[in-house]
Amino acid sequence: MLEFLLLIVGFVVLVFGADKLVDGASSLASKLGVPDIVIGLTIVSLGTSAPELVVNIFAAVNQNTEMVLGNVIGSNLFNVLAILGVCALIKPLTVKRTTTWLEIPLSLLAAIAVLVLANDVYLDNATSNFISRSEGLILLLFLSIFLVYNLILARKGKADVGEELHHYSYLKSTLFVLLGLGGLVLGGKLIVDNAVSLALSFGMSERVVGLTIVSVGTSLPELATSVAAVRRNNVDIAVGNVVGSNIFNIFLVLGMSTIINPVPVNPSSQVDILINILAGLLLFFFTGKGNRLLRWxxxxxxxxxxxxISLLVFQS
Known part of the structure; x- marks a missing residue:
């Protein structure tokens, strides 16, 4: 019970830290003359993936490598199937053409890239499957291409750059940055330590815990942002927020994690990767036929x- 309570506290502290870090860093960048477009596409966008990134860094450092891949794939599945599913039930989602024909295919390409990187046995006749440091660097290079693409779209007025930015004093901005960093570090450590302990006590693997409890908790910022956007009738932002987060999760979060510690891929994870690709294909198919995601x-x-999730829990 104590470990479960500490896990919940970790999620609250982590999300709070990510929010304060984004507010403080955005305000500081604005005061230093950085354009709002750049702030929106870097600090704000990265902020939604900060929980996944921090948790995965701790997991990689502690060599809980099954949790690394599980958190990334689980977060992406939760984003598409749970968050977009719930948002579409609230109100049918209108999707921009650039999102349907450029960003969703890019997120699908990222999912397929994980499948390729995680199959050394079949592609290279290796003795085991793992995602190496060099492959992590390649993922980060793809991230840089995505950031440049978004910057070009934003300069042409064809991309959303996030919510209205806050403007604080230098002191308050700096305090928010420090508070945010502290919250991310404390929350991330609480989550990883107690998630591993819970996995061992319940006989669950780190992979299953990463795919379920940890991934849902680290995706709370995306859930809050998307539901709030739908309730304000900004339904296109909900889809763009989720798709952008999925791209960041693979290119940034998985890329950084594998640079810290190469990630072995067990046979069960291949199924998770394939389901992630299936979710991307369904999203592309549904939105491609009318630029909308309907309630059904x-x-x-x-x-x-x-x-x-029920199948995962039953098997574990």
């Missing part, structure tokens, strides 16, 4: 996610 399609997403 959202309901199907939620059912798929509930079924997948």
């Amino acid at each position: 399609e959202g309901g199907l997403f939620v059912l798929l996610y509930v079924g997948y």
Whole structure:
């Protein structure tokens, strides 16, 4: 019970830290003359993936490598199937053409890239599957291409650059940055330590804990942002926020994690990777036929996610 309570505290502190870090860093960057477009596409966008990044860094350093891949894949599945599913049930989602034909295919390409990187046995006749440091560097290079693409779109007025930025004094901005960093570090350590302990006590693998409890907790910022956007009728932002987060999770979070510690891929993870690709294909198919995600399609997403998680828990 104590470990579970500490895990919940870790999630609260982590999300709070990410929020304060984004507010403080955005305000400081604005005062230093950085354009709002750049701030929105870097600090704000990276902020939504900060929880996954910090948790994965701790997991990689502690050599809890099964949790590293599980958190990334689990977060992406939760983003598409649960968050977009719930948002579509609230209100059918309109999707911009650039999101449907450029960003969703890019997120699908990222998911396929993980499948390629995680199959050394079949592609290179290796003795085991793992994602190496050099492959992590390649993922970070893909991230730089995505950032440049977003910057070009934003300069042309064709991309959302995030919510209205806060402007604080230098002192308050700096305090928020320090508070945010402290919250991320403390929350991330609490989550990893107690998630591993819970996995051992319940006989669950680190992979399953990463795919379920940890991934849901680290995706709370995306859930809050997307639901709030739908309730304000900014339905296109909900889809863009989720797709952008999925791209950051693979290119940034997985890339940084594998640079710290190469990630072995066990056979069970291959199924998770394939389901992640299936979710991307369904999202592309549903939005491509009319630039909309309808209620019944959202309901199907939620059912798929509930079924997948139930199967994981049953097998564990």
